[in-house]
Amino acid sequence: MTAHTWRNWSGTATAHPSRIARPRDEGEVVDLVRAAVAAGSTIRAVGAGHSFTPAAATEGTLVHLDALDRLEHVGPPAADGSRLVTVGAGIRLHALCRVLADHGLALENMGDIDRQSLAGAISTGTHGTGARLGGLATQVHGMRVVTADARVHDVGPDSPDGGADLFELARLSLGTAGILTAITLRCVPAFTLTAAEAPLPLPHVLESLVDLAVADHFEFYWFPGTDVALTKTNTRDGAAPPLPPLRRFLHDEALANGVFEVTNRIATAVPGLTPHLNRLAARALGARTYTAASHEVFTSPRRVRFAEMEYALPAEALVDALGEVDTWLRRSRENVPFPIEVRFAAADRVWLSTAYGRPTAYVAVHQYHRLPYARYFRAVEAIMRGYDGRPHWGKLHRRRAADLAPAYPRFADAAAARGRVDPSGVFANSYVDQVLGAHTEPTPAR
Ligand SMILES: Cc1cc2nc3c(=O)[nH]c(=O)nc-3n(C[C@H](O)[C@H](O)[C@H](O)COP(=O)(O)OP(=O)(O)OC[C@H]3O[C@@H](n4cnc5c(N)ncnc54)[C@H](O)[C@@H]3O)c2cc1C
Numbered sequence: 001m002t003a004h005t006w007r008n009w010s011g012t013a014t015a016h017p018s019r020i021a022r023p024r025d026e027g028e029v030v031d032l033v034r035a036a037v038a039a040g041s042t043i044r045a046v047g048a049g050h051s052f053t054p055a056a057a058t059e060g061t062l063v064h065l066d067a068l069d070r071l072e073h074v075g076p077p078a079a080d081g082s083r084l085v086t087v088g089a090g091i092r093l094h095a096l097c098r099v100l101a102d103h104g105l106a107l108e109n110m111g112d113i114d115r116q117s118l119a120g121a122i123s124t125g126t127h128g129t130g131a132r133l134g135g136l137a138t139q140v141h142g143m144r145v146v147t148a149d150a151r152v153h154d155v156g157p158d159s160p161d162g163g164a165d166l167f168e169l170a171r172l173s174l175g176t177a178g179i180l181t182a183i184t185l186r187c188v189p190a191f192t193l194t195a196a197e198a199p200l201p202l203p204h205v206l207e208s209l210v211d212l213a214v215a216d217h218f219e220f221y222w223f224p225g226t227d228v229a230l231t232k233t234n235t236r237d238g239a240a241p242p243l244p245p246l247r248r249f250l251h252d253e254a255l256a257n258g259v260f261e262v263t264n265r266i267a268t269a270v271p272g273l274t275p276h277l278n279r280l281a282a283r284a285l286g287a288r289t290y291t292a293a294s295h296e297v298f299t300s301p302r303r304v305r306f307a308e309m310e311y312a313l314p315a316e317a318l319v320d321a322l323g324e325v326d327t328w329l330r331r332s333r334e335n336v337p338f339p340i341e342v343r344f345a346a347a348d349r350v351w352l353s354t355a356y357g358r359p360t361a362y363v364a365v366h367q368y369h370r371l372p373y374a375r376y377f378r379a380v381e382a383i384m385r386g387y388d389g390r391p392h393w394g395k396l397h398r399r400r401a402a403d404l405a406p407a408y409p410r411f412a413d414a415a416a417a418r419g420r421v422d423p424s425g426v427f428a429n430s431y432v433d434q435v436l437g438a439h440t441e442p443t444p445a446r
Contacts, residue, residue, distance in 0.1 A: 006062055008049040009115075010307055011369060012396060015057035024067045026144070026152060026181045033179065034150035036061055037426050044429055045179045047120020048092065050113070051394035052308050054431045055124060055174050065090030065119065068181055071099050081189040084141050089119035089180040097295040105187040109133045109217070110298035119180040124394030125172050125354050127362070128298055129219040129343035131315075137172045137350045142184035145170045145177055148422040152181065162420065168410075169417040172352045174393055174432050176418050193217070193234040193297040198287040205229040206319050213315075213344050217298075221339035222322075223278035224329045230285055230339070234297055242292055259284070261304045264368040267337035274337050281339075306338055309377045310364035310392040311384035312354035315344065318361035324383045325363070334376050338366035351410035354390040364395070393435065401437035 006015045018041070023029045036043035042060030049056060056062070068088035075084035083105060087096060093107075094114040100106055109128040116126060118136075127135030142156035145166065155167040170177035193216075205212065205220055212218050217234035263281060267274040313321055322342070329336065341364040345355045354360065365380050367373035377396060384391075390407050391397035405411040415437055422428070425438070 004062070006046070006049070006057065008051060008054070008056070010050075010052050010305060012052050012307055013054035013057055015054065015059065015062070017058050017060065017062035019061045020064070021061055022064045022067060026068070026146070029063065029065075029068075029146050029179050029181055030150050030152065032061060032063060033146050033148065033426070037148060037150065037424070040424075042426055042428060043179070044175050044427060045119065047090070047117030047123075048115050050116050050120065051124055052396045053394055054429070055394055056120070056429075057431065058429050063179060065117065065179070065181070069095060072182060073184075074103055074105075082186050084184050085187045086142075086182055086184040087118065089117070089143070089183050091118050092116065093118060093121060093299075094295075100187055101190055101293065101295075104190050106190045106294050107136070107185070108139055108188045110136075110295060112299055113302050114295060114299040118183055118185075122171055122183065123173060123175055123180070125350075125352070125392065126394065127343070127345050127355070128217065129345070129362075130217040131213045131344040131359065132216075132346050134346050134348040134350070134355060135353060137353060138348045139185050139187075140171045140183060141186050143167065143170055143180055144182040145180050147178035148424065148426045153178075156184070162417075165413070165417045166421055168351050169414050169421070172350050172393075173414070173418070174352075174436065176427050176432050176436060177421055178427060191236050191294050192291050193236060193294050194289065194291045195297045196231075196233045196235070196287075196289045197285075198231050198233075199228050199282060199285070200231050202227045202229045205231060206322070209318070219341065219343045221341050223282045223339045224326075224334075224336045225275045225278050226282045228279075228282040230282060236294075242290055264304060264337050265370070267335060268368060268370045271335040274335050277337055278339075281337075305369035306366045307369060307373045307377075307396055308364055308366045309373075309380065309396045310341075310362055311381070311389035311397075312345075312360045312362050312392070313384065313387050313389050315359040315361045317387035317389075318342065318363070321363060321383055321387045321389075324386075325365075325380055328379050328383065332375075332379065334379075335371060336365075336367060336376060337371075338368055340365055351414045352393070352408060354392060356408060356410065362392075363389075364392075399435065401433075401435055404435060405437075 044058040045063045046056040069091040070088045072086040111128045122137045155163040215233045216236045220229040220231045263277045343362040345360045
């Protein structure tokens with residue numbers, strides 16, 4: 001019998017860790033890892049529990065790193081004004097943004113919320129939107145990681161003796177490289193964003209993607225069954241007036257959260273109303289333009305609970321893939337009162353990044369937490385697989401290591417590095433064994 005129950009934000013994963021630990025410093029993390037290895041047990045760090053998959057789940061020791069949240073170092077400015085900043089890996093993104101702002105700095109790009117821990121966000125490949133930019137892991141320059149030998153490794157892209165491989169794995173490893181205790185990020189000078197939000201006809205948006213996606217940060221939401229795309233175009237250092245606080249509250253809290261919860265409850269009780277509610281929602285969240293600090297524009301509160309699956313596609317496959325999703329939704333008449341979200345990212349070189357080696361379009365499907373999602377997500381997953389889609393590691397999907405491996409050119413390198421730093425699988429859980437393969441025998445470093 002175990003004493004603890006852990007549940008993730010969306011309620012889609014539960015675990016019963018034998019122990020919950022809250023180390024106060026790196027030394028205590030080392031002790032915890034040593035103890036887990038000696039006991040032949042497992043150990044995993046958890047951030048904010050915002051992954052929809054059981055990425056953080058463990059029956060062994062669950063480690064909260066909330067105490068490792070300090071600013072450690074701010075480096076000198078590079079020629080472009082960026083600086084390397086080292087922070088405790090457990091810091092939450094909202095706290096990190098405040099610390100950076102105090103130093104006149106910011107993250108280059110962010111996803112749509114700021115509740116995650118930094119370590120958790122990079123470990124699953126969390127990303128925002130911007131066709132010239134990568135996800136959070138691409139902003140990582142170095143890290144300290146406690147591996148299964150109970151040693152602290154301080155690694156970066158040029159580290160000798162297998163350190164560079166450990167770095168490549170650890171900056172997106174679902175926790176399989178070890179426990180991250182500190183992360184060094186390349187941060188840019190603080191900037192403002194002007195957000196231009198506008199409903200546009202979906203066919204127009206799909207025809208104009210090449211032009212629209214050249215913006216610094218472009219994304220759109222599409223409510224199933226409608227022909228409207230709610231576009232959001234964020235431009236750096238713009239000059240629109242800020243939103244009056246009451247308008248911001250009405251949009252972000254009342255419409256996007258309060259009323260949205262009510263429309264979802266109605267859609268759950270009376271599915272026949274969903275197409276009308278979707279049309280209403282697409283109209284209600286109308287046009288607005290405002291300027292604010294970058295992190296205030298990138299992120300907003302998400303209080304309506306949902307389940308999510310997100311697929312990364314080669315950017316050129318987006319229009320055809322969305323067309324197939326539309327056809328399936330219309331044929332199946334699936335009850336979906338949540339919008340589909342489309343974002344963009346540049347190709348990157350992070351081994352297990354969903355944008356590895358190709359300009360990427362992300363398609364995220366959501367379902368209200370009181371409605372079933374399995375049939376919808378299965379159908380969309382089948383479509384996305386047909387376009388060589390890669391699932392977000394922190395969002396729901398049904399893929400396995402055997403069929404993910406061919407989608408990632410560096411999959412075997414990641415597996416080999418994992419085998420070397422964690423030969424007995426002390427950082428494993430059933431989810432990472434499912435998606436990365438059961439831990440392998442160590443292979444010698446190149
Ligand atoms: C409302 C909502 C909005 C979201 N928006 C976006 C978005 O815009 N873009 C996007 O890409 N994703 C998004 N996500 C997904 C989310 O960013 C990821 O799932 C992220 O991993 C969650 O961070 P976390 O701190 O909650 O990590 P957790 O879910 O707690 O953990 C994630 C993984 O990181 C590992 N981990 C945590 N800490 C450490 C550590 N110190 N060392 C080693 N491994 C560690 C865990 O073991 C686990 O494998 C969203 C999720 C929700 C619920």
